[in-house]
Each structure stands twice: as structure tokens, then as C-alpha cells.
Amino acid sequence: xxxxxxxxxxxxxxxxxxxxxxxxxxxxxxxxxxxxxxxxxxxxxxxxxxxxxxxxxxxxxxxxxxxxxxxxxxxxxxxxxxxxxxxxxxxxxxxxxxxxxxxxxxxxxxxxxxxxxxxxxxxxxxxxxxxxxxxxxxxxxxxxxxxxxxxxxxxxxxxxxxxxxxxxxxxxxxxxxxxxxxxxxxxxxxxxxxxxxxxxxxxxxxxxxxxxxxxxxxxxxxxxxxxxxxxxxxxxxxxxxx
Amino acid sequence: xxxxxxxxxxxxxxxxxxxxxxxxxxxxxxxxxxxxxxxxxxxxxxxxxxxxxxxxxxxxxxxxxxxxxxxxxxxxxxxxxxxxxxxxxxxxxxxxxxxxxxxxxxxxxxxxxxxxxxxxxxxxxxxxxxxxxxxxxxxxxxxxxxxxxxxxxxxxxxxxxxxxxxxxxxxxxxxxxxxxxxxxxxxxxxxxxxxxxxxxxxxxxxxxxxxxxxxxxxxxxxxxxxxxxxxxxxxxxxxxxx
DNA sequence: GCCGCAATTTGATCGCGATCAAGTTCTGCG
DNA sequence: CGCAGAACTTGATCGCGATCAAATTGCGGC
Numbered sequence: 001x002x003x004x005x006x007x008x009x010x011x012x013x014x015x016x017x018x019x020x021x022x023x024x025x026x027x028x029x030x031x032x033x034x035x036x037x038x039x040x041x042x043x044x045x046x047x048x049x050x051x052x053x054x055x056x057x058x059x060x061x062x063x064x065x066x067x068x069x070x071x072x073x074x075x076x077x078x079x080x081x082x083x084x085x086x087x088x089x090x091x092x093x094x095x096x097x098x099x100x101x102x103x104x105x106x107x108x109x110x111x112x113x114x115x116x117x118x119x120x121x122x123x124x125x126x127x128x129x130x131x132x133x134x135x136x137x138x139x140x141x142x143x144x145x146x147x148x149x150x151x152x153x154x155x156x157x158x159x160x161x162x163x164x165x166x167x168x169x170x171x172x173x174x175x176x177x178x179x180x181x182x183x184x185x186x187x188x189x190x191x192x193x194x195x196x197x198x199x200x201x202x203x204x205x206x207x208x209x210x211x212x213x214x215x216x217x218x219x220x221x222x223x224x225x226x227x228x229x230x231x232x233x234x235x236x237x238x239x240x241x242x
Numbered sequence: 243x244x245x246x247x248x249x250x251x252x253x254x255x256x257x258x259x260x261x262x263x264x265x266x267x268x269x270x271x272x273x274x275x276x277x278x279x280x281x282x283x284x285x286x287x288x289x290x291x292x293x294x295x296x297x298x299x300x301x302x303x304x305x306x307x308x309x310x311x312x313x314x315x316x317x318x319x320x321x322x323x324x325x326x327x328x329x330x331x332x333x334x335x336x337x338x339x340x341x342x343x344x345x346x347x348x349x350x351x352x353x354x355x356x357x358x359x360x361x362x363x364x365x366x367x368x369x370x371x372x373x374x375x376x377x378x379x380x381x382x383x384x385x386x387x388x389x390x391x392x393x394x395x396x397x398x399x400x401x402x403x404x405x406x407x408x409x410x411x412x413x414x415x416x417x418x419x420x421x422x423x424x425x426x427x428x429x430x431x432x433x434x435x436x437x438x439x440x441x442x443x444x445x446x447x448x449x450x451x452x453x454x455x456x457x458x459x460x461x462x463x464x465x466x467x468x469x470x471x472x473x474x475x476x477x478x479x480x481x482x483x484x
Numbered sequence: 485g486c487c488g489c490a491a492t493t494t495g496a497t498c499g500c501g502a503t504c505a506a507g508t509t510c511t512g513c514g
Numbered sequence: 515c516g517c518a519g520a521a522c523t524t525g526a527t528c529g530c531g532a533t534c535a536a537a538t539t540g541c542g543g544c
Contacts, residue, residue: 074392077479082393083388094381101385109432117406124374132366137378139336144323150316152394153323155436155502157531183527188492197393203493220492220540222413237319392503397532430522443501446521462510462522 036127040119055104059095061114068110069185072191074102082194084144085185087135087171091137107186115226157205160195162235165215165223182223183217209234278369279306282361287420288348296345301337303356310352311427315435324436327427329413333379348368389408394438402437404477407457407465407468424465451476 040202042068052063057073063070070086085103086092094101095117110129124131151163165182172179184191192202209215214230225231248263249311285308288294297316312328327329328334336343367374391423393405414421426433434444441447451457456472459465467473 032378081392083391094384096385124377125370128367128370128373131370133378134372135366135377135380138377138384142336142380142384143338143385145391146344148324149325149387149390149394152391155530186404198532199492200494200515200533207493273494396501441500441522442503442524449523 005192005197011120021139036123036130037113038124039124041113041115044112044114046110046112048106048109049108050110052104052110053100053107055091057100059093059100059117061116062093062120063092063104064091064113064115065089066113066129068112069107069129070104070112071186071190072102072104072112073105080193081196085150085190087175087185091134092119107190108223148194157195157197157201158208161202162196162208162231164191164195165231166235169225180224181218182225184221184223188220277356278365278372279357282365284357285357286354288349288354290341290351291344292352294346294348294352295335295342297342299342301335301340301359303358304333304335304337304362304378305346306333306357307331307357308355308399309354310354312346312352312354313428314344314346318437322435324359324432325390325437326383326438329417329427333376338407349399349432355382368459390436398435399439399443400450400476403447403451406433406437407467408477411467416443422466423460424467426463426465430462465481 003019021099031114041064044063052070053059060075065086065088067088069088070092071082072084072086072092073080073082085107088106122135147167151160151167152162154160156192169179169186172182175185188202189199192199195202197205206215206217209231212227212230214227214234215223215225283306284438286305288310295301296311307328307330309330311377312334313324314326314328314334315322315324327349328346334346353452366376372424389405393402393409396402396405410424411421412425414425419425430444434441437444439447448457448459451473452459454469454472456469456476457465
């Protein structure tokens with residue numbers, strides 16, 4: 001009975017409830033676990049704009065962000081595709097057959113734990129608790145990737161933008177930050193690359209929502225939702241997937 | 243030092259090499275593990291077209307496909323978005339806070355293990371090996387979802403189609419099936435829903451590649467690649483992400 | 485604060501996929 | 515085998531985002 005691989009995100013059944021006792025999403029690691037990880041990992045710093053690793057490099061370590069934001073992306077013949085914005089507490093450094101499967105660069109100044117893969121392997125073999133927590137993190141990542149695909153399937157630029165702003169707001173709330181205003185972690189072109197739009201189209205989409213008084217922006221990095229009902233309508237119904 | 247959640251698929255550093263000894267992707271579970279799972283799970287069957295569960299239902303079980311193909315999708319106001327086609331050996335039934343996060347229906351007749359979540363929890367707590375295997379499966383699923391997003395970021399219909407056919411071929415090879423011809427597991431409209439196209443546009447994209455002698459189709463479910471070089475060009479360079 | 489460069493916005497035009505509608509083929513079932 | 519309904523293909527038109535280019539704004543360094 002040979003089992004076989006996947007055609008898609010075919011996983012799951014495990015989430016923060018898996019252990020019966022829900023953990024807050026932001027507090028997956030216990031103090032003991034943190035101590036353990038700290039012992040085997042070093043702290044590294046990156047300047048804004050610095051490349052952390054590139055697709056195809058030999059993967060020797062994973063990273064766990066202490067502060068700052070990292071952009072994970074793939075370099076394509078015709079420009080980059082941003083696959084995610086990685087925040088404080090998140091793990092990144094996905095590898096396949098010993099090589100990184102994407103590139104990563106610091107969107108802001110970044111401080112992170114650098115965890116050698118060899119050490120990580122050892123830990124995982126012994127520490128069942130950490131396994132579970134990693135599984136939970138993976139499920140979150142999987143859901144995020146699925147959400148990204150859902151977003152990209154939307155036809156209208158304004159809908160994609162609204163879904164993205166919704167996501168940022170949700171994450172801000174989950175992090176316990178004030179959410180009256182949505183903070184954009186990166187510049188327009190990176191957001192456009194995440195949304196599958198050109199910077200020009202993104203700009204127009206912002207303009208559309210702004211002129212309809214659905215959102216307003218204090219500056220390039222801060223957006224406020226003025227008309228929640230209209231906003232939801234744009235995010236939900238409009239711009240249908242075909 | 244509060245850690246925080248994600249803005250994307252922010253995971254990884256773990257893959258089938260994680261234990262030092264690579265496992266074939268299709269043989270993640272040892273015989274012991276299979277026996278263990280078999281003991282706690284029941285075998286269920288679904289007829290073609292039958293709904294297995296729906297988004298929002300209380301999640302009581304995960305599934306592991308023995309044979310057949312399942313379509314995982316989300317129901318949207320304006321039509322469905324297919325998030326993955328799930329094959330033999332894959333696990334599905336992703337839940338969040340006790341409810342399924344997507345719907346699933348049988349694309350063909352399906353036989354599957356049904357694994358109650360309560361049992362799965364117990365197993366995972368005790369069986370470290372299974373954890374690792376689940377982590378690997380999750381990483382695969384995550385990569386698939388990221389690939390899906392990459393595909394959906396492409397502008398031209400023909401490029402999306404070619405990337406999808408490439409994926410199917412890769413999976414066929416991984417499963418050890420002959421790959422001279424690509425087998426489509428589902429009908430046109432499901433493929434269109436996966437590609438973020440209308441059935442009409444998908445049909446036209448097929449026509450384009452066919453008339454350019456890049457592919458040929460024996461019938462609605464079998465496609466052959468005639469001109470590999472041209473095919474790669476369509477899949478890689480053309481239809482750039484913005 | 486001022487300079488220079490990069491990022492963003494705006495404008496005009498074009499092309500591709502959506503849409504709506506009408507054939508055509510496939511499929512299941514008596 | 516033939517029928518009925520669904521799935522798929524094809525056609526004509528429209529709209530939105532891409533594209534290319536120019537104007538403007540924001541930002542780092544001094």
C-alpha cells in the first residue's frame with residue numbers, strides 16, 4: 001500500500017487546539033523551550049535591505065525573528081514574487097533537499113535567532129513538545145499560504161488590496177498592537193509583488209478606495225479604514241474569483 | 243518577549259532530510275506507524291461527487307486517502323475557489339478552532355482512513371516519529387500552497403495552465419506512474435477554479451497550446467506534451483507575474 | 485535644510501481575460 | 515441505443531490591469 005505525495009496543501013487536522021489546551025498563537029514556546037533554543041542558536045542582525053539568504057543557497061540554518069520584518073520572495077525572470085512578510089516570533093528558512101526554496105531580505109532592521117539545522121534536528125528528535133509547536137506553526141503558515149492563493153485568485157485590484165489590509169489588521173490585533181490604524185511594513189512595490197499587481201495598479205487601487213472614502217492614509221505607511229461596511233463589501237463580495 | 247504570529251507561510255527549515263536519512267516522499271509512514279493508525283481509524287467510502295465535509299462543520303476527524311482524488315475548496319459568494327487536489331496517501335481535514343476551514347468533496351470514488359481527532363492527539367503526544375512525519379507532510383503542503391500562489395500570480399492563462407500541467411506531471415512521476423501522458427483528475431471547471439480562470443478562458447488556453455503544437459489531448463482527461471522546450475518557455479518566462 | 489536618487493503617482497493606450505450567450509460534446513440512465 | 519441534462523467549447527464585446535513614459539513625492543546623506 002504505497003502512500004503518495006500531494007497535489008496541494010493536503011494536510012492538517014492539527015491546530016492550536018490539538019493538545020486540548022489552547023495556547024495563544026503568540027506564545028507557542030514555553031520558557032523552557034525558549035531557553036533550550038537560545039542555547040543552540042546565535043543572535044544575528046541584519047540591516048534594512050540586507051539579503052539574508054538566496055534561493056538555492058545551501059541551507060544551514062533556520063531563523064526565528066526577535067524583532068523587525070523580513071520579506072520572503074522568489075526571484076522570477078520578470079520580477080519578484082513576494083510570498084510572505086515574516087514578523088516577530090515567526091520562523092523562516094524553508095529548505096528542500098538542503099537548499100533554501102526562496103530568498104529572504106530584511107524589510108526593516110532585523111534581529112533574529114539563527115538556529116543551525118543540525119541542532120534543530122537533534123532537538124526535534126528528543127523534544128516532543130517542540131514538535132507539536134512546530135506543527136502548529138506550520139499549520140498557521142499553511143493557512144496563510146492558502147489565504148494568499150485565495151487573495152491572488154481575486155480579479156479586482158481593490159479586492160486584493162482590501163483582503164491584504166484585512167490580513168495586516170488581523171495580525172496587528174493578534175500581536176496586541178493598537179489597530180485603529182493599519183501599519184504597512186514595507187513599501188508599495190513589495191506590496192504590489194505580494195498582491196500580484198504592478199505598483200501602478202496598486203497605486204490606482206489605493207486611490208479608488210481613498211476617493212470613495214473607504215480608507216484614508218496618513219502617510220505612505222499608515223492606513224485607516226473609514227467605512228467598515230463598504231470595506232468589507234469590497235473585500236468579500238466584489239472582485240470575485242472567476 | 244512576546245513572540246507573534248505570521249503574515250505568511252513563515253515556517254520551515256524542516257524537510258524530508260530532517261532526520262539525516264531521507265525518506266521517499268511516498269513512504270513517510272513506517273509499517274508500525276501504519277498499523278498504529280489503522281487501529282484507531284475506520285475506513286470510509288465516498289461516491290464520486292459526494293461532499294465529505296463543509297467549511298464550518300465541527301471537525302471531528304482527519305482523513306488519509308487510500309485511493310481516489312478529493313477536491314479541497316472554499317465556497318465564495320461568486321463561485322468556488324479550489325485550493326488543492328488531494329491524492330492517495332495525503333492527509334486532509336485542516337481545522338481551526340474545532341471547525342473545518344474548507345470544504346472537501348470526492349472528485350472520484352474515494353476510500354480513506356477516517357482518523358478521529360481525539361485519537362490523533364493522543365498518538366501525536368506519544369509518538370515522536372509520527373510528529374516528524376507529519377511535519378514533513380506539512381512542509382510539503384506548505385510548498386504546494388506557495389506554488390499555487392506563485393501560479394496564480396501569473397498573468398497569462400497559458401502560463402498558469404502550463405505550470406499546472408507541470409505540477410501534475412511531477413506528482414505522477416513521484417507516484418511512480420507512467421508520465422508519457424498527463425492525467426487530469428477532475429473536469430474543466432474544477433481546474434479553472436484552481437487556476438483562477440473561467441472555464442471559457444481555460445478552454446481557450448488549452449486551444450492556444452494545442453494549436454501551437456505544444457500539447458495535444460487524447461480526450462478530456464489526457465494531455466501529452468509535444469514540444470517540451472516551448473512548453474517550458476510558456477511555463478517559465480511567459481505570462482510573467484506583473 | 486538642501487541635494488540627488490529612488491520610490492510612488494499619474495496619464496494614455498493596448499491586450500487579454502471576463503462576460504453573456506449560443507452551439508456542441510460528453511455522460512449517465514432508462 | 516437514445517434521450518436529457520450537464521459540461522465543455524466557441525463567438526462577440528467590454529472592462530480592467532499592464533505597459534510605457536513622464537511628473538511628483540519621499541527619503542538618506544551631508
